[in-house]
Each structure stands twice: as structure tokens, then as C-alpha cells.
Amino acid sequence: MRQKKKNEFLTEVELEFMSHLWDLGEASVRDVLGALDKDRNLAYTSAATIMRILEQKEFVTSVKRGKTFYYKALMPKDTYQTKSLRRLSDELFDKSPATLVARLVDDNNLSEEVLEEIRALLDGKLKDDRA
Amino acid sequence: MIELNTLFDAYINANILLVLALCLWFAVKYAMSRFRWNTAFETQLRLLNGAFLAILACPVAIGIYVILHKIGIMPERFSLNFADAVVAQYLQGNLNMKPSEFEAALGLRKTISAEFLSLNSTFSKIIAALVAAGAITLTIRTTQSLRRLRKIIKTSYPWRSTRRVNIRLSDRIHVPFSTRGLTKRYIIIPSAMLAQNADFKMALAHEFDHLRQSDIEWEIGLEAIKPLFFWNPAFQIWKRNVEHLRELACDQRVLNRKGYDPRAYGACLLRVCDNALKNDTSRSIAMPQVGLVSQERKGLGLMRQDFLKHRVMSMLSAQTPASSGQKIRWVMLPLAALIVFAGISIQKPGDWSHDRLMLSTIVNLERMDTINGLGVR
Numbered sequence: 001m002r003q004k005k006k007n008e009f010l011t012e013v014e015l016e017f018m019s020h021l022w023d024l025g026e027a028s029v030r031d032v033l034g035a036l037d038k039d040r041n042l043a044y045t046s047a048a049t050i051m052r053i054l055e056q057k058e059f060v061t062s063v064k065r066g067k068t069f070y071y072k073a074l075m076p077k078d079t080y081q082t083k084s085l086r087r088l089s090d091e092l093f094d095k096s097p098a099t100l101v102a103r104l105v106d107d108n109n110l111s112e113e114v115l116e117e118i119r120a121l122l123d124g125k126l127k128d129d130r131a
Numbered sequence: 132m133i134e135l136n137t138l139f140d141a142y143i144n145a146n147i148l149l150v151l152a153l154c155l156w157f158a159v160k161y162a163m164s165r166f167r168w169n170t171a172f173e174t175q176l177r178l179l180n181g182a183f184l185a186i187l188a189c190p191v192a193i194g195i196y197v198i199l200h201k202i203g204i205m206p207e208r209f210s211l212n213f214a215d216a217v218v219a220q221y222l223q224g225n226l227n228m229k230p231s232e233f234e235a236a237l238g239l240r241k242t243i244s245a246e247f248l249s250l251n252s253t254f255s256k257i258i259a260a261l262v263a264a265g266a267i268t269l270t271i272r273t274t275q276s277l278r279r280l281r282k283i284i285k286t287s288y289p290w291r292s293t294r295r296v297n298i299r300l301s302d303r304i305h306v307p308f309s310t311r312g313l314t315k316r317y318i319i320i321p322s323a324m325l326a327q328n329a330d331f332k333m334a335l336a337h338e339f340d341h342l343r344q345s346d347i348e349w350e351i352g353l354e355a356i357k358p359l360f361f362w363n364p365a366f367q368i369w370k371r372n373v374e375h376l377r378e379l380a381c382d383q384r385v386l387n388r389k390g391y392d393p394r395a396y397g398a399c400l401l402r403v404c405d406n407a408l409k410n411d412t413s414r415s416i417a418m419p420q421v422g423l424v425s426q427e428r429k430g431l432g433l434m435r436q437d438f439l440k441h442r443v444m445s446m447l448s449a450q451t452p453a454s455s456g457q458k459i460r461w462v463m464l465p466l467a468a469l470i471v472f473a474g475i476s477i478q479k480p481g482d483w484s485h486d487r488l489m490l491s492t493i494v495n496l497e498r499m500d501t502i503n504g505l506g507v508r
Contacts, residue, residue, distance in 0.1 A: 011302045013326040046325040053288050
């Protein structure tokens with residue numbers, strides 16, 4: 001029986017794999033490898049190990065069809081985004097999401113459209129909460 | 132039951148022996164550099180470890196020496212004791228000193244030991260408290276490191292396993308390292324390294340070499356005795372030398388055997404260092420493990436940077452060490468013999484040897500002469 005070990009967050013390379021898996025929906029190791037940059041030069045065995053670690057971390061689940069394992073994300077992308085933002089807010093912004101948003105809005109690179117989009121999102125969230 | 136005095140004497144002797152052995156080692160190292168062995172890191176490491184084994188063998192050698200004296204195989208006159216040799220020189224008139232002063236100088240260590248063990252003075256109390264505090268702190272730190280190390284292994288993911296070595300991947304570390312349990316040896320590689328195939332292979336080869344060299348066993352041994360000898364600079368220098376030589380020897384062997392490009396290998400070391408520095412170094416473990424690069428927080432310090440530079444320069448210079456082969460024994464045997472001889476010579480001398488009785492008589496004569504002189508006045 002495989003040992004299950006939970007780790008709440010992903011390393012850089014695991015996140016890269018998960019991102020492709022979120023896009024692909026269900027994929028084999030070879031599918032994920034194919035989705036990586038051409039100059040990546042990652043061995044199949046390394047990719048298979050990364051997928052196995054992701055499964056042990058309970059981020060993905062696998063089914064065997066023929067001789068191939070197919071992987072599917074267990075955690076939706078937005079759930080992981082929320083978790084990551086919460087950690088960022090806790091660790092870097094003194095557990096204050098307001099400071100995080102303020103820093104984001106202070107960024108000069110934000111266009112009018114993006115700011116408008118953020119405002120609409122906040123309005124929507126406020127309406128939902130009141131309802 | 133062994134008396135406290137005897138234990139304290141043995142402890143002080145071990146510290147003195149460590150200093151003497153280190154001096155001998157530096158002399159050997161200097162001589163080696165004159166014979167083009169300055170890049171023979173593996174030979175140097177074997178000599179240094181051999182010298183340490185000679186120190187450990189000293190109690191056995193001393194026991195044999197005492198038994199040989201007792202059963203009469205070794206004559207009473209044949210003494211290897213340093214203090215006995217000095218007394219003999221004094222009796223032959225080679226040392227110009229008043230008898231009472233000479234006797235006081237000979238008994239100085241005994242006086243200091245008695246003073247220290249009785250804990251009568253504030254100074255001895257402060258020293259004892261500092262040594263005890265240091266030893267306790269280091270023991271606690273070691274226990275914490277062991278716990279952290281256990282957690283890292285427990286939360287890591289199995290990758291490959293042989294009968295004796297378990298290779299695992301961890302997302303909690305940034306520097307590859309090897310360690311061991313009671314029966315199994317472990318190599319732990321950061322899982323992020325899977326994305327860098329060449330670095331992964333080089334790190335694995337490096338750690339396997341540490342296991343082949345039994346570096347982890349030496350590291351555990353030295354860390355285990357650290358709480359006892361931490362205050363002795365000779366111990367610190369010794370340990371630092373072992374740490375440096377084992378990395379240099381490992382780099383050299385990996386490059387020679389695997390044929391990696393020294394520049395690629397050096398770049399891999401720098402990437403691992405860079406990665407470790409970028410990440411949280413406060414979670415690094417100080418022991419008992421042998422890493423690809425130093426994981427200690429003071430790794431950011433100048434000394435560590437200098438050593439990293441030295442490692443990279445050693446690789447790039449690509450000097451093939453002169454083969455030591457069987458020649459090592461011609462250096463090892465005299466070095467071990469000198470260390471054992473030093474170990475025997477610093478032992479507490481027998482109180483009632485012929486020369487000692489003579490010295491005591493001379494001191495008494497001096498005292499009587501002083502008393503008579505006072506009476507005449």
C-alpha cells in the first residue's frame with residue numbers, strides 16, 4: 001500500500017506539473033511531458049516520480065488503463081489559489097488580506113481595465129455576503 | 132568505582148592529546164605539500180581519520196604499557212613518561228632551577244585539578260558552569276536536530292532503495308544530504324532537483340561517495356563528542372579540517388570517476404548554494420548529516436564562502452593528485468606511533484620512582500638548609 005503523506009503546498013516543479021494537469025483535465029505522464037517547454041529536457045522517470053509525489057500528497061489521483069497511468073487533479077485550481085494567497089497573506093502581509101490587496105492596487109502596472117475588473121469582483125462579493 | 136580525579140585526569144589528557152595530535156597533523160600536512168601531495172585530499176582525509184583512531188587507541192596502549200611495567204617485561208627505568216624524563220634531566224643537572232620551585236612546577240597540574248574539582252574559588256565555579264552550560268546547550272541542539280532530521284526522513288518520498296541505502300525525495304529541504312539510521316543509510320535529495328537532471332545525478336554521485344567514504348559515521352562520531360570538547364579550539368579546528376577534506380576528496384573522486392565537467396559540477400554547487408540562500412535557512416539542519424554544501428546558518432559567513440571558493444578553485448585547477456597507494460602506511464604508522472607515544476608520555480607519573488625519591492630528598496635537603504640558615508641568623 002502506498003504511504004499517504006499530506007503536504008499542503010507544491011514546489012515549483014510540482015506546481016508546473018499541476019498547472020498543465022489543470023489545463024489538460026486528465027493526462028498521462030507523457031501528456032504532461034509533452035505540454036512542457038521543448039527545451040525542458042526532463043527525463044520520463046523524473047516526470048513519473050513527480051506525478052507519484054503529487055499523488056502521495058493527495059493533489060492528484062490516478063487510474064490505470066492498460067499499461068498507462070492517467071492522472072486527474074483532486075484539488076481544483078481556484079482552491080489551491082485561495083490556499084496560496086492565504087499563506088502569502090499570513091506570511092508576508094501580517095495576516096491582513098487588506099494589506100495584500102492594497103499592495104496589489106499600488107502597483108503602477110495595473111491598467112484601468114484591470115482595476116475595474118477588481119472593483120466588479122469586490123462588488124459582487126459584497127452583494128453575495130449581504131444576501 | 133572510578134574516582135572523579137581519575138576521570139578528570141583522563142579528560143584533561145584527552146584534550147592535551149588532541150592539541151598534540153593536531154600539531155603533528157599540521158606538520159604532516161606541511162610535509163605532504165612539499166612532496167606534491169597537497170591535492171591528495173583523500174589521502175589527507177584517511178591520515179586525519181587514522182590519527183583520530185590513534186587517539187582513541189591510546190587508552191588501550193596505555194593499559195598495555197602499564198601491564199608490561201607491572202609484570203616486569205618492561206624495566207622500571209624504561210619510562211616513556213614526559214614528567215619522569217624532565218625529572219631525570221633535572222637530576223643530571225641539565226635544568227637550572229631551585230628544587231622546591233621545580234617540584235611545585237611538576238605538581239602544578241595536580242594543584243590546578245584539585246582546585247578545580249573542589250570548586251572552592253569563584254573562577255573554578257564560573258568555568259565549570261560555562262562548560263556545563265555549553266555541553267547541555269549542544270546536547271539539546273543535537274537532540275532537536277535529530278528530531279528535525281527524523282521528521283524530514285519521515286515526510287520524504289521513497290525514490291529508490293537498495294539493501295543498505297534508501298534514496299528519498301523531500302520537498303522540505305534545499306540541499307541534498309546523506310545520513311544514517313541504526314541499520315540503513317539515507318540519501319535525501321530535494322524533490323525540486325528532479326527538474327534538473329544533471330544536478331540530480333551529480334548530487335547523487337556526490338552523496339554516494341560520502342557513504343563510500345563512511346563520512347556520515349565520522350560526522351556522527353565527532354558530533355557525539357562535541358558536547359565534551361566544544362571549548363577546545365583544537366577540536367573545532369580538527370572537525371573543520373575533516374569537513375573540508377571530506378568535501379574536497381568527494382569532489383575530486385566524483386570528477387575523476389564520473390568524468391563530469393568541473394565547470395558544470397562547480398555550477399551545480401553554486402546553484403544549490405544559491406537555492407539554499409534564497410530559501411529559509413533557519414529550517415536547515417546542522418547535524419548529523421553530510422550535505423552537498425554546508426547547510427548551517429553561518430554558511431552565509433565569510434569562512435564558508437571562502438571554502439566554497441576553495442572547492443570550486445580546486446575543481447577548476449584539475450590537478451590530479453599524486454597516487455599515494457601503499458605509501459600512505461609509511462606516513463600513517465609513524466604518525467599513529469607518535470600520537471600513542473604522546474598519549475603515554477602525558478600520563479600521570481608513578482609517584483615513587485627512584486628519581487622521584489631523589490627529587491623529594493633534594494627538596495627536603497633544601498628545606499633543612501633554609502631552616503638551618505634561619506637558625507644561624
